[in-house]
Amino acid sequence: MNDKRKPVCLVLGAGAGIGGNTAKRFAKGGYHAVLARRSDQEGLDRTVSEIEAEGGNATGVLIDAVEDGTIEELVKSIERDIGPIEVCLFNLGAQIGNRPFFDTPHKAFELGWRMTSFALFRLAQAMLPAMIERGHGALLVTSATSAMRGNAGQHSHAAAIGGRRMLCQTLNAEFAPQGIHISHIVVDGPVDAPDTLGRLLGDKFEAYKASKGEDGVLDPAALAETYWHLAHQHRSCWSFEVDVRPWTDTPWWNDNPPSAINSASRNRE
């Protein structure tokens, strides 16, 4: 069937950071953006209004993606009432801040898995059949340093998103040959995201950003350009995994600041 409606970009986890900015970027590029977040109706309305003021199309939905049936119902209603989901950004994280192992309750550990791995599994089961039938579609998954490297205090978060990275690989292995581009984006640094990192840091957020210097914190509008590019790569050269970090940082596998490395090598000379 040839669906003449506008293509949809669904953003699951659309706060004022990466999610909202990606929705704006895709709306600017001609998609109908569907923004889904858990709780902040005012913030949701604000982003939808900003998109519409720029001449774009957007719909905002409040859902708790952890609840059984919510993602499934959302996907069904978009395909029926708005248009074909051509691109989906799965943007839910499960960062609860550093928590020592013995202060990590079973509930917190399980919730991390429900928000990240299991919610992505449910989304893929609900959304991929229509994409496969159309023969194309893109599923972008925002990830973080903890998917690549465990660290003290990150038990729930790292286990959940490390497992999700493997889920992305298995999805890619099964569905890339059916035309579905899966991409796992490792965000290896702090984001200027008031609804997530901002909430975690509270009144220290502005001072924290200032301490990182100019462009020392990822700008989510700039990152949205990477998401746009990934979703539109030619299928002869798809990226499965991309990592991004501010210019002032070193990659996740190396936590020595360059100055420490330089002085260490000077000491050896």
Ligand SMILES: NC(=O)c1ccc[n+]([C@@H]2O[C@H](COP(=O)([O-])OP(=O)(O)OC[C@H]3O[C@@H](n4cnc5c(N)ncnc54)[C@H](OP(=O)(O)O)[C@@H]3O)[C@@H](O)[C@H]2O)c1
């Ligand atoms: N922020 C950082 O410094 C940072 C660093 C590395 C990686 N990341 C990754 O970036 C992604 C998040 O992007 P962002 O930090 O820029 O945040 P964002 O896009 O501004 O917001 C994400 C939104 O997800 C929504 N959400 C959380 N749980 C949900 C649920 N159960 N159901 C529906 N929506 C839910 C929240 O909505 P409500 O606010 O309405 O609850 C939140 O606003 C995550 O995958 C995270 O791992 C972030």
